[in-house]
Amino acid sequence: MKLAVVETEIPPDADPKLPLPVLQLVGVRKTFADFAAIERIDLDIFEGEFLTIVGPSGSGKTTLLRMLAGMEAPSEGNITFRGERINNLPANRRPTCLVFQSLALFPHKSVGENIEFPLKVKKIPPAERKQRALELLRMVRLPESYYGKNVMKCSGGEKQRVALARAFAYDPAILLFDEPLSALDYKLKKAMEKELKDLHRESGKTFIYITHSLEEAMVMSDRIGVLRAGKLVQLGTPEDIYARPADRFVSEFVGEVNVVSARRNDGGEWVADDTGKRLRVIVPAALAGSPELALVIRPEFMRFVDKPGGADNTLEGTIYNEYSLGSRIQYQVRVGEKTFLIEMSRGHAWKAAPAATVTIGWDAGDAIVVTP
Amino acid sequence: MEGIGSKRVRLFVGLWTGFVVIAIYLPILCGALAGLSKGRYFAFPVRIYSTEWWWRTVSSFEIHTLVTNSLLIALIVTVVAVLIAFFGALAFARYPWKGRRLYQKVLLLPIFFPQPVLGLALLLWFNALGITPSWQTAAVAHLVWIVPVVTLVIAIQVYSFDPVLEEAAADLGAGRGFILREITLPILWPGIWSGALFAFLLSWGNFPLSLYTAGADSTVPKWLYSKMVAGYTPMVPALGTMSTLVAATLLLLAGATLMVLRRRRAG
Numbered sequence: 001m002k003l004a005v006v007e008t009e010i011p012p013d014a015d016p017k018l019p020l021p022v023l024q025l026v027g028v029r030k031t032f033a034d035f036a037a038i039e040r041i042d043l044d045i046f047e048g049e050f051l052t053i054v055g056p057s058g059s060g061k062t063t064l065l066r067m068l069a070g071m072e073a074p075s076e077g078n079i080t081f082r083g084e085r086i087n088n089l090p091a092n093r094r095p096t097c098l099v100f101q102s103l104a105l106f107p108h109k110s111v112g113e114n115i116e117f118p119l120k121v122k123k124i125p126p127a128e129r130k131q132r133a134l135e136l137l138r139m140v141r142l143p144e145s146y147y148g149k150n151v152m153k154c155s156g157g158e159k160q161r162v163a164l165a166r167a168f169a170y171d172p173a174i175l176l177f178d179e180p181l182s183a184l185d186y187k188l189k190k191a192m193e194k195e196l197k198d199l200h201r202e203s204g205k206t207f208i209y210i211t212h213s214l215e216e217a218m219v220m221s222d223r224i225g226v227l228r229a230g231k232l233v234q235l236g237t238p239e240d241i242y243a244r245p246a247d248r249f250v251s252e253f254v255g256e257v258n259v260v261s262a263r264r265n266d267g268g269e270w271v272a273d274d275t276g277k278r279l280r281v282i283v284p285a286a287l288a289g290s291p292e293l294a295l296v297i298r299p300e301f302m303r304f305v306d307k308p309g310g311a312d313n314t315l316e317g318t319i320y321n322e323y324s325l326g327s328r329i330q331y332q333v334r335v336g337e338k339t340f341l342i343e344m345s346r347g348h349a350w351k352a353a354p355a356a357t358v359t360i361g362w363d364a365g366d367a368i369v370v371t372p
Numbered sequence: 373m374e375g376i377g378s379k380r381v382r383l384f385v386g387l388w389t390g391f392v393v394i395a396i397y398l399p400i401l402c403g404a405l406a407g408l409s410k411g412r413y414f415a416f417p418v419r420i421y422s423t424e425w426w427w428r429t430v431s432s433f434e435i436h437t438l439v440t441n442s443l444l445i446a447l448i449v450t451v452v453a454v455l456i457a458f459f460g461a462l463a464f465a466r467y468p469w470k471g472r473r474l475y476q477k478v479l480l481l482p483i484f485f486p487q488p489v490l491g492l493a494l495l496l497w498f499n500a501l502g503i504t505p506s507w508q509t510a511a512v513a514h515l516v517w518i519v520p521v522v523t524l525v526i527a528i529q530v531y532s533f534d535p536v537l538e539e540a541a542a543d544l545g546a547g548r549g550f551i552l553r554e555i556t557l558p559i560l561w562p563g564i565w566s567g568a569l570f571a572f573l574l575s576w577g578n579f580p581l582s583l584y585t586a587g588a589d590s591t592v593p594k595w596l597y598s599k600m601v602a603g604y605t606p607m608v609p610a611l612g613t614m615s616t617l618v619a620a621t622l623l624l625l626a627g628a629t630l631m632v633l634r635r636r637r638a639g
Contacts, residue, residue, distance in 0.1 A: 069543055070543075071539060071543070090542070091539070091542045091543045092542045092543065092544075092545050092546055092547060093545075094543075096543075097543055097544065098540070098543050100536055100539075100540055102534065102536055104534070104536045104537050104539070104540035106537060106540075106541075106554075106555060106559075107537075107559065108558050108559055117541070117544055117546075117554070118544040118545050118546075120554075121544060121545040121546045121550060122545065166544065167544075169544075170543075170544050170545060
């Protein structure tokens with residue numbers, strides 16, 4: 001690392017308990033020709049945290065990561081590392097290391113040579129390099145005998161580990177990940193997510209991870225940022241994102257949800273947009289003046305109602321289908337043109353006859369109220 | 373319907389394969405035999421075998437000169453063609469820029485020019501510029517035709533090279549020179565070697581361009597032709613055989629090297 005690290009002066013009124021931002025993005029914007037991939041992002045990334053940026057494809061998450069890695073320069077705004085502006089610092093002089101989606105392992109080099117690459121760049125003598133490579137192999141739980149192995153003969157999971165070990169060999173302050181687990185099968189992916197989180201805790205380094213899967217983000221992250229069309233729509237803990245999504249986009253991103261559009265009628269009451277039926281809604285203070293709202297009800301908060309007044313809000317529909325989701329059962333219920341989802345744990349499953357007429361409902365407190 | 377595994381089908385495939393191989397290699401074999409017969413004119417079967425014409429060929433001063441010419445041209449063409457083609461292939465296979473497709477077509481067009489026409493055109497140019505044709509001008513003429521071929525050969529390798537590898541290397545702290553040495557060149561080596569081999573062999577065996585542009589200097593193919601027209605001796609097939617053997621040895625060596633490298637990498 002050739003970067004001269006300047007100690008940031010801690011302002012006297014700063015809260016000493018708060019960690020310092022290791023990376024700061026201030027008004028960062030990136031445009032390609034007429035297209036803005038990233039729209040003015042302000043973001044503080046703290047020393048040692050696991051931050052995940054989630055977004056659908058085309059949301060600008062890769063562009064954001066490439067700016068942090070030094071492969072793209074921001075069109076506007078500033079990126080600072082421990083207080084020093086690094087906008088135009090090239091990738092090879094940044095204290096960051098990116099684990100690519102394709103892993104980018106060097107196919108003509110062995111596992112050991114791949115891991116030693118950054119050490120060779122630093123002109124560390126071969127014996128020392130090898131020793132360090134063997135340590136790193138142990139760290140990523142690969143046998144030492146892999147040192148001389150052809151990297152292209154490794155399995156998908158082993159390649160992941162080699163790529164990780166190589167990134168750690170560079171010893172960056174910040175590790176960046178561009179969906180490195182997306183090519184793995186489900187079981188291996190789940191195992192690697194946990195290993196990555198363990199590695200984060202053991203190394204104490206800052207991890208910035210991008211993915212399109214919020215589920216993946218939930219498992220690993222201290223904080224999650226949701227990116228949509230180049231804008232950071234929400235930044236918070238996994239709990240925040242799940243329980244208090246900032247808008248309909250975020251709530252739908254978390255998983256399958258039921259959405260009911262509501263509007264205020266002339267009498268000032270909330271009614272369903274399509275049926276005009278009265279709804280009981282708990283409106284958050286921030287949305288008090290809004291004439292229209294979206295109510296987001298997760299399938300596990302939706303239920304079958306067998307007696308009048310069994311739920312704050314009810315709808316009449318017919319059972320369309322039922323699916324087994326392993327430990328849970330999901331029902332599809334048709335209400336007019338719309339389909340609602342209800343999930344119950346297997347033990348409490350409801351015996352449903354296809355095409356049976358049912359009443360479903362939810363309580364006002366279980367709906368997440370967002371702008372439409 | 374008879375399956376591919378049936379006896380009759382296998383027999384037919386075997387015979388046909390044998391015929392094709394014989395059709396390809398018999399003329400070369402005849403050439404070799406002609407050079408090894410003692411008689412001045414080739415007749416089959418060869419009555420008396422002799423290496424006399426081979427010895428005469430090897431010790432002839434005239435032949436030394438033209439082999440030197442051919443070698444010099446081929447070596448210069450190889451080095452220059454690979455240098456130009458390597459960077460050209462990188463430019464057109466990797467970077468998107470305006471007019472890239474047109475450039476690709478324009479660059480590859482000379483491959484399809486009839487070589488005598490290309491040779492004549494180049495000769496006219498050399499004359500217009502007041503340059504006396506010699507083996508040097510022949511080398512330039514070879515380059516005009518061979519650079520596109522080599523560019524194409526190397527470009528195929530470049531297309532399969534993932535530029536993310538260079539980005540990853542830079543991200544791990546490497547500078548441009550280090551990346552070229554450690555990543556780009558080693559991965560592109562097979563393409564560069566095949567390109568070099570192509571350049572050497574195409575130049576070594578080229579007749580039409582040398583005929584027009586080498587002026588008073590001669591090369592191996594040019595000499596073979598002129599001796600066929602007038603003044604035939606068995607040195608012609610002897611030299612022809614040697615020339616083929618040089619090319620074949622080079623190919624075999626290259627193939628063996630590649631195999632050894634693959635084995636080592638696969639370890």
